[in-house]
Amino acid sequence: MTEHLTTARATADTNVAAAVQEADEAAALAAALEERVRNGDNTVTPAQIANARELGNFAQLRADATRRQAEAAKRDARLADLAQLKADIDAYQADNGDQAAALLDTVYDALNTYVDHVQAHTRRITAWRQRMTDLDVPAHKGPSTPPAEHGRLARQADGSIIAGDTVHRTVNPWPALDTILTAARHHADGRTHSLRTAQEKTTDAKKSVKAMAPRPQVTPGLVHYRGTGGAILTYDPDKAPTPDDIRRLKLTPITDTEAYA
Known part of the structure; x- marks a missing residue:
């Protein structure tokens, strides 16, 4: 509802209320005069009662007229708002789907680029791990640099490998994508807490894939x-x-x- 329609309705209702009040007061005046006669007041004349009744009838007619005018004003204001709404809709240059389809292509290409990048990293780590296995490099449990007898190389149970004092880990690309999709849904909601959640989810997704970065095997300085x-x-x-x-x-x-x- 526009401000124009709201104002028109409020003004019409105010005018009707004033006219009704005036009619009620005129009717009350006639009723009061009649009641005085019933109570024995000889000062009230027939002309006074007739005038009061005529005034009440006239005030009621004015109230009826005001009510009809108010209804007409509300109707006209609503039609004006409907006309403006139609004009806004007619002026809208709607996407026939081509732009949305192009955006989907962009999203799909970006997803493939991301997945290819992460999976290429994982394939590289997996291949190095297999070469270690072929060369009888044992698993390594302690948080220390692997021994020289195995070339300072080691495998770990979680699929990661150690080279010297550095750990290289594989990453699953799909959990981060699921988290990003959830973030997009929160973003679409648009409310403040949803936007905050979307940012948190986005941060979580990036944090999960940043785990692919090499990290020290030994914490120095302990x-x-x-x-x-x-x-x-x-x-x-x-x-x-x-x-x-x-x-x-x-x-x-x-x-x-x-x-x-």
């Missing part, structure tokens, strides 16, 4: 100790035991190699 029972304790330097703690707990400092052996 300090390690062996407890009296043989347990290995590893700390960030700023959280490492104090000299007093080391003596009290009888901890023995050890190297990375010893810690990850």
Whole structure:
């Protein structure tokens, strides 16, 4: 509903209410005069009652006329808004589907490019892993650099490989695509919380595929100790035991190699 129609309806309703009130007051005046006569008031004349009734009838006629005018004004305002709406629709240059189809082609090409990129990475990692298997490179569990006897190479149970101090991982392309599709649905909703969710989903999708980036196998700078029972304790330097703690707990400092052996 446009402001024009809203204003027209409000104005018409106000005029009708005023006319009805005027008719009601005129009718009440005639009724009051008649009631005074019934109560024995001899000052009320027949002419006064006749005039009051005539005034009430006239006020009712005016109220009826105002009501009809209001209905006509509302009808005219609505027709004007409908005409404007039709003009807006007629002026719209609708997409006959070609632009939407072209956008789908763009999306499809982008999806294929993304999937090809991720799968090419995974095929490369898988091929290197198979070459390691063929060369009897064993699996490696500890967070340390693989031994020199295996060329500083290793396989891990999750499908990743280790080369020196670097881990290379495969990535499944489909979960991120599912997440992006969910993000698009939230974006289409348009509400503030939905747009926020769409951004969060987009961030999650990108984070999942960024896992394909090489990462260090060993976190540098950690300090390690062996407890009296043989347990290995590893700390960030700023959280490492104090000299007093080391003596009290009888901890023995050890190297990375010893810690990850």
